[in-house]
Amino acid sequence: MSDKTTCDHIVEAADQLFYRQGYEHTSFSDIADAVQISRGNFYYHFKTKAEILDAVIDLRIGNTRKMLERWEGEAKHPEDRIKRYIHILLTNWSKIKYFGCPVGTLCTELAKLNHTSQEEASKIFTLFRTWLRQQFILLGHKKDADALAMHVLAWSQGVATLASTFHDKKFVSKEVKQMCEWLKSYTENATQTEYSTNQNK
Amino acid sequence: MSDKTTCDHIVEAADQLFYRQGYEHTSFSDIADAVQISRGNFYYHFKTKAEILDAVIDLRIGNTRKMLERWEGEAKHPEDRIKRYIHILLTNWSKIKYFGCPVGTLCTELAKLNHTSQEEASKIFTLFRTWLRQQFILLGHKKDADALAMHVLAWSQGVATLASTFHDKKFVSKEVKQMCEWLKSYTENATQTEYSTNQNK
DNA sequence: TTTGTTGTAGGACGGTCATCCTACACCTGC
């Protein structure tokens, strides 16, 4: 906390505001108020709003990477790891209820703005995709791993979207349960022994 | 075409622009340019931007209702009707590729803006939900009908979101195929005879 | 012809936005 720079604080505040209000609907003043900093002083840290966005995306990529690594430490079995992903829908329910999935909603917004950082934002999705794929490979689904990863991604995305529209936790719980059952059917005939903790490179 | 009022043209142009650029990112000038009308003259037709949004939502509700009725005429078997819904992902691919699902993205945006018309927009979702539920009831899944409807809704939403992020048509085709297969498993043991064309009321 | 309604054109308004500039406080090294 003490060693965080003003720059870090700006990016963290922007991260939250972009999630809750959207990128475009968040002004410099909003961020300035959140960080308790002079509005005009932003130029010293970030030349443009797009630069803040890129920093926010980088932050999210970093945080996601850390989270995935943590999950790998906490759960050795790939099924349990994938379950961690699925369960974000419940653990982050209080936010998802109002603002949906931070990744999906950002990508959607940037697509409509035809923003330069669209591809950069999609990298957060790709991070999850690659990680999920790796888990499915470990489960023995080498050929279908990417399709399975995309399927999990899409499923959770859809649930998040409907969750924020209807604010219905029972629906989310039901879908999470279904996803876990579906996952189980892809786990049962997998060899239990040879899971490697090593990722790609 | 000839009997359309200026008002209709405004709403139709706004409908398209809200879909492609988002509600907030679309200005009065944008709509005015599209309709070839004086910018300041909007006040005569719509007192506020929110009023245009409500008109757009009403238009979408009307169009959706018409489409569902058309589907009912074209397909007598509930499975085929639900398939029509699933296949929008492919028939509207050229738009979904860039802008996602018009319903989901609007609801998501309005949620972040904390806009008054959030509930109104969610009615478009509810329209699909109710219709899908009815089809599942006709398929003999009286008890689970709503959950199944929500599942189809969520699944297609997620696919649309990832489709607009990765622009990958193969993925969409694959998921559509899977959805149809999944649907089939809920159709096979349904009684083939007694499908009623009558809806609720 | 006059009156009134309906619709349009174009610009004025107050506000907000991203951006940019300048003045100033703080600190470190000389």
Add this chain to the structure above:
DNA sequence: GCAGGTGTAGGATGACCGTCCTACAACAAA
């Protein structure tokens, strides 16, 4: 003490936004 880098404060700028107003064209009814 002084110079120079680092960070901050606060306001200026110009563009754009939603909103609103007024003048005017077109047409129908009186």
